[in-house]
Amino acid sequence: MIEITGLTKYHGGRAAIQDVSFAVRPGRVTGFLGPNGAGKSSTLRILLGLDRADAGSALIGGRPYRELRDPLRTVGSLLEGSGAHRSRTARAHLGWVAHSNGIPKRRVGEVLEQVGLADAAGRRVGGFSLGMGQRLGMAAALLGEPAVLVLDEPVNGLDPDGIRWIRRLLREYAADGRTVLLSSHLMSEMAETADDLVVISAGRVIAAGPLAEVTAGHASLEEAFFALTDAASGR
Numbered sequence: 001m002i003e004i005t006g007l008t009k010y011h012g013g014r015a016a017i018q019d020v021s022f023a024v025r026p027g028r029v030t031g032f033l034g035p036n037g038a039g040k041s042s043t044l045r046i047l048l049g050l051d052r053a054d055a056g057s058a059l060i061g062g063r064p065y066r067e068l069r070d071p072l073r074t075v076g077s078l079l080e081g082s083g084a085h086r087s088r089t090a091r092a093h094l095g096w097v098a099h100s101n102g103i104p105k106r107r108v109g110e111v112l113e114q115v116g117l118a119d120a121a122g123r124r125v126g127g128f129s130l131g132m133g134q135r136l137g138m139a140a141a142l143l144g145e146p147a148v149l150v151l152d153e154p155v156n157g158l159d160p161d162g163i164r165w166i167r168r169l170l171r172e173y174a175a176d177g178r179t180v181l182l183s184s185h186l187m188s189e190m191a192e193t194a195d196d197l198v199v200i201s202a203g204r205v206i207a208a209g210p211l212a213e214v215t216a217g218h219a220s221l222e223e224a225f226f227a228l229t230d231a232a233s234g235r
């Protein structure tokens with residue numbers, strides 16, 4: 001369970017997000033949508049303890065990220081870039097992440113297999129394509145078998161096969177009773193994957209609820225998205 005309450009963050013006197021509140025329930029895939037600059041990354045960075053809020057709270061299983069005892073075993077995350085050192089191999093990178101988080105070494109081979117990088121495990125990360133980098137990031141997110149996944153644009157750079165793989169993985173994860181929050185700009189993909197939606201625009205939540213409710217009265221998620229965001233920006 002993720003609970004975000006009254007979250008506010010200023011950058012240089014301007015509010016990047018203002019009074020953002022929503023909950024992400026277990027057993028569901030929740031999509032986080034918004035135009036460029038709406039405040040998605042700002043929200044996710046605070047949720048993952050990479051930034052501090054000026055007001056409000058962001059809790060994972062009832063605690064702020066920084067107070068989690070075993071963060072990688074509690075929440076797996078994917079933000080921009082895999083964070084891997086370019087000269088390291090995929091296996092070495094994951095081995096280091098596992099070691100520094102008390103995760104058994106056997107998980108490295110398991111996640112490499114799971115994300116389809118087993119054959120590239122011994123290659124240097126610097127030579128990876130964008131999609132391979134995303135797969136490596138997913139491998140790191142899955143390493144600690146966390147009950148919560150937070151993913152910023154996970155399908156960015158993936159080929160159709162990779163996109164289908166992520167969709168199935170996230171659906172299975174949620175079906176297992178786990179909590180999944182993901183952002184994406186791909187509306188049709190989001191409509192296929194998400195159970196619930198949170199739509200943010202200009203730093204404020206403008207719609208939240210089950211996919212069917214948010215899209216009610218519109219021909220597609222894309223149409224609902226434009227209607228909501230246009231209305232919010234007064235267009």
Ligand SMILES: Nc1ncnc2c1ncn2[C@@H]1O[C@H](COP(=O)(O)OP(=O)(O)OP(=O)(O)O)[C@@H](O)[C@H]1O
Pocket residue numbers: 011012015016017034035036037038039040041042043
């Ligand atoms: N470190 C920062 N310094 C100054 N302004 C920032 C900083 N981070 C974010 N902002 C501003 O806060 C607002 C929200 O940005 P954020 O990156 O959270 O949006 P986003 O929804 O993730 O956008 P995108 O879809 O483009 O990734 C934007 O106006 C952005 O310019």
